[in-house]
Amino acid sequence: MADFFQKIRDRLAGSRLEILLTLMMIFAAVLLARLFYLQIIRGAYYQNNYKLRVEKTQLKDASRGNIYDRNGNLLAYNKLAYAVTIEDTASYKNAAEKNRTLNEKLAEIIEKLKANGDHIKNNFSIFIDGSGEYQFSVEGSALQRFRADIYGRSNVNDLTYNKKLGYDESQATANQIMDYLIQKRFSIDLNRYDKETAYEIAILRFEMSLNSYQKYIATEIATNVSDKTAAYIKENAKSLPGVDIKETTVRNYADAEAFSSVIGYTGTISTEEFNRKSAEDKTVAITDQVGKAGLEQSMDEQLTGKKGTKTVYVDNVGTPLQVGASKDPVAGNDVYLSIDKDLQVKTYKLLEQEVAGVILTKMSNTKKTSTDPNAGNYADKILPVYDIYIQLVNNHMIDVDKLNAEGASDLERAVAAKFDDHLRQSLDRLKSQLQSDSGLAYRSLGDEGQDYATYIVKKLKADAVFNADKIDNKDQMQLRWANQDLSVNDYLKYALKKNWIDISKIPGLSKYLDTDQAYQGLIEYILGNLQADQDFAALSRRYTILNDEVSPNALCAILYDQGVLPRDDSTRNALASGSLSAYGFIQSKLRSLEIRPGQLGLNLSTASAVVTDPRTGEILACVSYPGYDSNQLANATDSSYYKKLTQSSSRPLFNYATQQKTAPGSTFKPVTTVAGISEGVITASTTIRDEGVFTKVSNHPKCWSYPAFTHGTLNAQEAIRHSCNYFFYEVGYRLACKSGGAYNDGAGINLIQKYAQMFALDQKTGVEIPEAESSIATQYPVMAAIGQSDNNMTTVALARYATAVTNNGTVYQMTLLDHVSDSNGNVIQKYSPTVKSQITEVSSDTWNFIHVGMREVVTDMSTMRNFSVPIAGKTGTAQSSTSTASHGLFIGFAPYDNPTVCLAVRIPYAYESFYAADVSRDIIGCYLGDAASNALVGTGAIQAGSSGHGD
Incomplete structure (x- = not known):
């Protein structure tokens, strides 16, 4: 029986093997047949279409929304343009082949591009200056972020000493x-490419590397290129694999300068922005354009549309062969502002014309500021023309780096x-002085020597070598230094001895050195730093001039040599020969605004409204x-x-309307x-006699008119009219005495703060761009009452306050926006000012006599008395320091009987408030249709003289 079953099992096993073998032969035959078909019958076809259907999804950029003014005038828009893009889709044997191939292609x-008058896209934070040297275009935290990107560090704190490179990445030059x-x-x-070409290849390679982890995302290497360049790329597509032309848009701005502080601009997304945005939206690319400043930044989500997608099948070198499914992008929303374009542009031009006029009025053909010793008034200070000559160089109108460049x-x-x-002689003199056993006392050094000595000490403190916190201000040697006797x-040497200077902060020096060794090391540190210190070089250039x-005539002539002014050989040669005076030349160019205040970067070079x-x-x-x-x-x-913008002392990137804070003065x-x-503490009929000097407080403040005259006996309305400081000193004093009869500084300030807070003068206004928060005085109620002490307010905050004064106490939460609509014109969000509060504590009679006083302020000014539009306003002169001119301010409204427009204007360092009032008249006139004001716009500097009206 056992043998029987064994035979059956052997037969079944053999049968399964036969079946399995048969199946394997069938599969092999099918496979061979398929291989024969693919490689023999269809081999040539598939060889020519290697990787026929490599699928990739391309993103289609959405059009950014436009920005319009309140009347539908276009302010920011997109212009169709061609961009050159590159994708590195090739395969390489090694890194050397990759570098060589890409470098050749980019070169x-x-x-x-250069042959066709085009340029590469350059957002890189290093540029080549006029003398052919590499320079950073950013500083501070932006520079550290740039260094982190260069060395592949996710955080600036990860920058470290790089052993392979031999230097600290955080300090890389x-x-x-x-x-x-x-x-x-x-x-x-570098043997094959010149410095500029090598630089441009490097920054394009760097941009490509930032995008390398996003497969099939092209890198833009040039934007807004010419038709010639576009045709060249298309015609040479096969020899330039991965390089393509795409239709794109570039952002354009109408009346850019006038709107720059409000609208801002767009730029390539930063690393931080990309990390933040891509975490929520996977379609965000490292090449995206985003808002970088102003409303472009704050309204970026509304303006940015939604990207579309397109499926594309490409061959082995990335050439598209077939387009699959696609989804259209959705355009961004359009933003409409509350701003009137025509008024914005005219206001900008009028402010520039007024500032130029003040410069011309105050300018004198001298080297130094002087005052009338009999008057001692800030308004009597003059502006030396040498300050302008110096600023031609130190504010970079003249490019110092180009002075020795090829072609100079x-x-x-x-x-x-x-x-x-x-500069060399200055450093030699400093070395001799510092090494001397007994140098000249500070007071004996002269202006240049004093400036250098001051600079050295400030620089050591800025470098944390000199610890200012350790200084004993009661120390006899410190007092001698303060009194200029040391x-x-x-x-x-004394600071070293007292350990106010920490020698260990200097690289290579030890705190265990003796005093002589430490001082020698300190000298070497100081002189070594000064040799490469651009600020010290600027100080040296100041004294050279x-x-x-260096003659002023030579500097003025160089404006033509460097193309700052249009070529004019006759004028240039007259300057160079001395037959045309530099002073007359500067007057002429300021008057015509061929040289503009903002370019000079003087203290007096800015304004806001x-x-x-x-x-x-x-x-x-x-x-x-x-x-x-x-x-x-x-x-x-x-x-x-x-x-150039970041280096300018006029700070064009700073918004003076929303971010600058000064005392409001008499406004x-x-x-x-x-x-x-x-x-x-007073009534409408209360009178106070102006005695010139207010003696009830220790600092004995004076009325602005004293000692020339006093205002006599005035009530509140007359005090506003004449801006009598003495009257308001007394009001501030009485507020401080109200609680208990005796003067109480804190009680007085609390009451002033209470009423200033009603006008929201301690809060932001709500505008959608960066805004500083104004602050109300915290001490000295007598001085705070005239807008001094530590009152600090922005122009936009003063405008809200002026609006509330005009409309009898309605305080608004403000906005720059009117509405947002989609690309089809459908309104999706409305904006309007909202009532923040209503000042109900003030009677209509009080508002009325304040308005009457403000009207009388204006009628006392000859230039405004007979103006076509009745204006009311309040001037203000805010003192900044005894060594500089004061700030001029004006708040006002019109027409007086039925106000439809209100404003606040500030001209820093304008000497007196009249100039702010003067330009305010024409801004209001332009808005209300005054023909003379409108005709004045764009005609050159406005020299208005002086009203003789003080405040």
Whole structure:
């Protein structure tokens, strides 16, 4: 029986093997047949179509929404343009082949772009200056973020000492970064490419590397290129694999300078922005354009549309063969502002014309500021024309780096040599002085020596070598230094001895050195730093010019050599020969605004204005002067232009309308009037006699008119009219005495704060762009009552306050926006000012006599008395320091009987308030249709003289 079953099992096993073998033979035959079909019958077809259907999804950019003014005038829009893009889709044997191939490809494109008058897209934070040197275009935290990106660090705190490179990444210089990119990272052959080409290859390679982890995302290497470039790329597609032309848009701005502080600009997304946005939206790419400043930034989500998608099948070199499914992008929403374009532009131009006029009025053909010793008034200070000559160089109108560059004129080279000689001599004199056993006392050094000594001490403190917190201000040697009786070398030696200077903060030095060794190390540190210190070089250039080692005529002529002014050989040669005076030349160019205040960057070079409708609280204009050309920063930032903006002492990137804070001066007096009447310390009929000097407080403040005259006996309305400081000192004093009869500083300040807070003068206004928070005085009620003490307020906050004064107490939460609509014109969100509060504590009679006083302020001014539109307003002169001119302010409204427009204007360092009032008249006139005011716009500097009206 057992044998029987064994035979059955053997037969079944054999059968299964036969079946399995048969199946395997069938499968092999099918496979061979399929291989025969694919490789023999269809082999040529598939060879020619290698990787036929590699699928990739391309994103289709959405059109950014437009920005319009209140009347539908276009302010920011998109212009159709061609962009050159590149994708690295090729395969390489090794890194060397990849570098060589990509560098050659990019060099070819760069050469063709230049031949066609186009340029690469350059958002890089290093540029080549006029002398051919690498320079950073950013500083501070932005520079550290840039360094982190270069070395692949996710956080700036991860920057460390790099052993392979031999330096600290957090301190890497522009030269070290470019050397790292060009020679070590991308192997760009400097024997084959010139410096500029190697630089441009490096920054394009860097941009590509940022995008390398996003498969099939092209990198834009040039934008807004010409038709010639577009045709070249298309015609040479096969020899330039991965390079393509795409239709795109570039952001354009109308009246860019006038609107720059409000609208801002767009730019390539930063690393931080990308990380934040991509966490929520996977369609965000490292090449995206986003808002970088102003409303472009704050309204970015509304303006940015939704990207579309397109499925594409490509061959092995990335050439599209077939298009699959697609989804159209959705355009961004359009933003409409409350601002009136025409008024904004005219206000900007009028502010510039007024500032130029004040400069011309106050300018004198001298080297130093002087005052009338008999008057001692800030308004009597003059503006030395040498300050302007110095600013031609130190505010970068003249590019110092170009003075010795290839192609520089003989005059430029001669001036460069003078600057270099003076700097070298200054350093030699400093070395001798610092090494002397007994140097000259500070007071004996002269202006230049004193400035250098002061600079050294400030620099050591800024570098944390000199610890200012350790200084004993009661120490006899410190007192001698403060009294200018000590030499700088004796002061530094003493500071070392007292451990106010920490020598261990200096690289390579030890705190265990003896005093002589430590001082020698300190000298070497000081002199070594000064040799490369651009601020010290600027200080040295200042004295080169003041000493007439470089003539003003030469500097003015160089404006033509460097193309700052249009070519005019006759004028240029007259300057160079001395037959045309530099002073007359500067007067002429300022008058015509061929040289503009913002370019000079003097203290007196800025202004701001905010115009509102007092009936609704709507902002009609919000102007900061000087502005900048948003078109040069949008899309692909011009690094050298951005650097120039950041270096300018007029700070064009700073919004003076919403961010600058100064004391409001006498524009604050209506607040004090409201406080005094509401608290019962005065009435409308109360009179106070102006005695010139207010002796009830220790500092004995004076009325602005004293000692020339006093205002006599005035009531509150007359005090507003004449801006009598003495009257308001007394009101502030009475507020401080109200609680218990005796003067109480804190009680007085509390009451002033209470009423200033009613006007929201301690809060932001609500505008959708960066805004500083104003602050109300915290001490000295007598001084606070006239808008001094530590009152600090923005122009936009003063505009809201002026609006509330005009409309009898309605305080608005403000906005720059009117509405947002989709691309089809459907309104999706409305904006309007909202009532923040209503000041009900003030009677209509009080408002009325404040308005009457403000009307009389204006009728006392000859230039406004017979103006076509009846205006009411309040001037204000805010003192900044005894060594600089005061700020001029004005708040006002019109027409007086039925106000439809209100404004606040500030001109910093304008000497007196009249100039702010003067330009306010014409801003109001332009809005209300005054023919003379409108005809004045764009005609050149406005020299209005002086009203003789004080405040």
